[in-house]
Amino acid sequence: GQNIDQPTEMTATEGAIVQINCTYQTSGFNGLFWYQQHAGEAPTFLSYNVLDGLEEKGRFSSFLSRSKGYSYLLLKELQMKDSASYLCAVADSNYQLIWGAGTKLIIKP
Amino acid sequence: TAGITQAPTSQILAAGRSMTLRCTQDMRHNAMYWYRQDLGLGLRLIHYSNTAGTTGKGEVPDGYSVSRANSDDVPLTLASAVPSQTSVYFCASSEGPGNHEQYFGPGTRLTVT
Numbered sequence: 001g002q003n004i005d006q007p008t009e010m011t012a013t014e015g016a017i018v019q020i021n022c023t024y025q026t027s028g029f030n031g032l033f034w035y036q037q038h039a040g041e042a043p044t045f046l047s048y049n050v051l052d053g054l055e056e057k058g059r060f061s062s063f064l065s066r067s068k069g070y071s072y073l074l075l076k077e078l079q080m081k082d083s084a085s086y087l088c089a090v091a092d093s094n095y096q097l098i099w100g101a102g103t104k105l106i107i108k109p
Numbered sequence: 110t111a112g113i114t115q116a117p118t119s120q121i122l123a124a125g126r127s128m129t130l131r132c133t134q135d136m137r138h139n140a141m142y143w144y145r146q147d148l149g150l151g152l153r154l155i156h157y158s159n160t161a162g163t164t165g166k167g168e169v170p171d172g173y174s175v176s177r178a179n180s181d182d183v184p185l186t187l188a189s190a191v192p193s194q195t196s197v198y199f200c201a202s203s204e205g206p207g208n209h210e211q212y213f214g215p216g217t218r219l220t221v222t
Contacts, residue, residue: 004151031208042199042213043152050208087151095207096167101151 004100028093035087113214132200141183145196
């Protein structure tokens with residue numbers, strides 16, 4: 001079966017750095033996405049990785065290792081507005097997205 | 110630019126009744142999707158449409174039907190609602206299928222009693 005695993009909840013301090021991990025087992029791989037979802041709102045796109053390595057976009061970076069079936073999202077200089085759920089999703093061999101259950105990130109002052 | 114709109118925002122529906130959730134996009138995207146999101150389970154794909162006139166089944170299609178008569182609209186119909194269909198429903202679109210960024214509508218919160 002296909003499976004995406006990520007921690008259910010994480011807590012971090014304002015101004016700090018947090019790393020949210022995602023491991024996957026899917027039938028085929030056509031890229032990995034990270035989305036942000038604030039409570040009661042729709043998911044919004046953060047990043048896309050299809051090749052191994054680190055993609056940096058401002059305070060957010062995303063890493064991929066295809067051989068390990070592993071990705072992480074790194075958030076730097078945390079702000080209170082970063083409190084949200086972070087969703088990991090993988091495009092499988094049919095180009096359908098398989099979604100993880102999401103990691104709820106709580107930022108404390 | 111509106112992006113993707115969904116209607117209604119929320120609805121309470123009696124079991125056994127039918128209902129159509131509406132979704133419209135103005136980004137000229139080819140692919141459109143319907144998901145349901147339940148606590149602890151993440152997003153699950155119900156149906157998708159890669160181009161106007163075509164549809165396909167996702168992970169949890171039972172009890173739902175979808176049509177794509179034109180490029181902008183993809184209504185989702187519940188023929189006879191059951192309480193297990195209580196969920197938040199998101200419509201999304203992307204330029205192409207799968208490995209393209211998906212844009213999401215604001216969601217419809219449906220409660221089946």
